[in-house]
Amino acid sequence: MIFLLAGVVLLSAWRFTVLTRQRGVAWVLRGVAISACSGLLAGVFIGVGARIGMGAITIANGDPQRFTASGTFTVVVTFSSFGIVLGVVYEGLFRRLLRHKGLAYGGLLTLCTWYPLAQAAAQQLTTRPALISLVTLSGLLVGLMWLPFGLALEALLRRWHDRKRVQVAAAAA
Numbered sequence: 001m002i003f004l005l006a007g008v009v010l011l012s013a014w015r016f017t018v019l020t021r022q023r024g025v026a027w028v029l030r031g032v033a034i035s036a037c038s039g040l041l042a043g044v045f046i047g048v049g050a051r052i053g054m055g056a057i058t059i060a061n062g063d064p065q066r067f068t069a070s071g072t073f074t075v076v077v078t079f080s081s082f083g084i085v086l087g088v089v090y091e092g093l094f095r096r097l098l099r100h101k102g103l104a105y106g107g108l109l110t111l112c113t114w115y116p117l118a119q120a121a122a123q124q125l126t127t128r129p130a131l132i133s134l135v136t137l138s139g140l141l142v143g144l145m146w147l148p149f150g151l152a153l154e155a156l157l158r159r160w161h162d163r164k165r166v167q168v169a170a171a172a173a
Contacts, residue, residue, distance in 0.1 A: 004112070009085070012092035019092075032088055034160050039087015042152035046083055047076030049145030053121065056141060061126045079145075087153055100158065106143075106150025114142045 020028045051072055058065055090105055098104040118138035129137075 008089055008093065012089045015092045031091060035087045035091035035157060036084045037087075038153055038156035038160070039083035039085070039090070040080060041083070042087065042149050042156060043080035043083020044076060045148040045152055046145050047079035049141065049148070050079045051075045052144060053117075053141040056137070057121055057124050060129065061124075083149060083153070086149075087157075090150075090153055091157060095154075095157065100154060102150040102152070102154025103147060104150070105153070106147035109146040109150065110139075110143045113146070114139055117142050 016028050016032065019031075054075065055065060055067065086109070090102075094105055094108070098108075118134070121138060121141075122134060
């Protein structure tokens, strides 16, 4: 999995290098900063989805829920930080390829992480549920993390790009 991520990051870096030659360093750095901030904000959905998944494991094990504010905050902040890199990768590589479809990006992330996250969660279970229910529930929970993230990320980036177009049009007029 890490090799896949390394290749995607390298392709994104190459794309930003090409954009730097076309549009300049300041333009690319601004785009990276905006996509990183957008990824962090949209990453809250990753953190909330992860926390819900952790709660689902506790319920499946029959243990009492022990949600604390500090634990929830730590999980949400930690998982939200993944959105920074994923936001930059989306802006640099996948946004054009997926034709500005955040839901497609969320679906791609869901497919890439479904098995590893489901396997890690299954190792925490004290009981062995039926395979169909395990696959279905894990897919729903992983989708709950990534699909809203992709939608929110695209909405934030679209707002930024629309704002830039309005500024360029106003300057030209």
